[in-house]
Amino acid sequence: MAANEPVGDPFGALGDPNRRAIVELLSTEGRSVQELADALPISRPAVSRHLRLLKDAGLVIEEPQGTRRIYRLQDQGIEAVQAYLAQVWGEAVVRFRLTAENTKGSDGE
Amino acid sequence: MAANEPVGDPFGALGDPNRRAIVELLSTEGRSVQELADALPISRPAVSRHLRLLKDAGLVIEEPQGTRRIYRLQDQGIEAVQAYLAQVWGEAVVRFRLTAENTKGSDGE
Numbered sequence: 229m230a231a232n233e234p235v236g237d238p239f240g241a242l243g244d245p246n247r248r249a250i251v252e253l254l255s256t257e258g259r260s261v262q263e264l265a266d267a268l269p270i271s272r273p274a275v276s277r278h279l280r281l282l283k284d285a286g287l288v289i290e291e292p293q294g295t296r297r298i299y300r301l302q303d304q305g306i307e308a309v310q311a312y313l314a315q316v317w318g319e320a321v322v323r324f325r326l327t328a329e330n331t332k333g334s335d336g337e
Numbered sequence: 338m339a340a341n342e343p344v345g346d347p348f349g350a351l352g353d354p355n356r357r358a359i360v361e362l363l364s365t366e367g368r369s370v371q372e373l374a375d376a377l378p379i380s381r382p383a384v385s386r387h388l389r390l391l392k393d394a395g396l397v398i399e400e401p402q403g404t405r406r407i408y409r410l411q412d413q414g415i416e417a418v419q420a421y422l423a424q425v426w427g428e429a430v431v432r433f434r435l436t437a438e439n440t441k442g443s444d445g446e
Contacts, residue, residue, distance in 0.1 A: 240352030248348075255425045303430050306422055310431070313415055316364045321412045322419070323432070 236284030238305035246270055247278045251287060251301060258291070258300040345393030347414035355379055356387045360396060360410060367400070367409040 241247055246268065253259060253267055261279065265272040279299055282288035286305030291298050314322040350356055355377065362368060362376055370388065374381040388408055391397040395414030400407050423431040 237352060239348050239357075243346060243349030243352035251425050255427075301426055303426065306426050306430050309418070309422070313418070316360050317410055317412065317415050318364075321415050 236281060236286070236305075238285040238287055238309050241281050241285035241287055241305070244278070246274070247282055250275065250278055250282065254288065254299060254301050258293075258298040260296050260298055264299070345390060345395070345414075347394040347396055347418050350390050350394035350396055350414070353387070355383070356391055359384065359387055359391065363397065363408060363410050367402075367407040369405050369407055373408070 242251070249268055250264055253264060259267075261272055261275050264279075265275045268275065270278075279288060279290075282305075283290060286302055286308060288299050289302040291300060310322055351360070358377055359373055362373060368376075370381055370384050373388075374384045377384065379387075388397060388399075391414075392399060395411055395417060397408050398411040400409060419431055
């Protein structure tokens, strides 16, 4: 029934506000667990738990940097998301039109 | 902290295996609640509950067809997903390359 599932589920991973806040923070630069915890209203263990889920879903990677471990965004989970959406909704919808910002005006069809 | 959020959360909506099964069934044709329930190992009330979440997330629409109500896929939630992913991961990742099926061979940056 399900298809193109990565190790973890990127939809489930992004379905949590704290995990979305983490990826939003990582979109500007790689950060350590402590840096993420300092920027968020959740504990360091909670951040670690969320990071593990994000890693399993292919959305985040962990890189050693000296004595620290830095977390960065990874593309793999997004590609799995795109493949799934293309399969179910069709390729046209998934080809994101960055220029054609058509706001929905009609509900017809 | 969150940005580009539709009424409901499309990531949360797609983070459930039963709801993914529903959109997969709807990808071929519109169906009624009863038709969905017949095709799935869950009850009709459960299907209705999942459909409500999918509707709130802009992933499914409900259309009257004679005396029945037919559910179909809707693009709006997917566009919200694409806008969010483009904002966080960058536009390049979201532009889905349907021809370039590069399987991941290396982990090097």
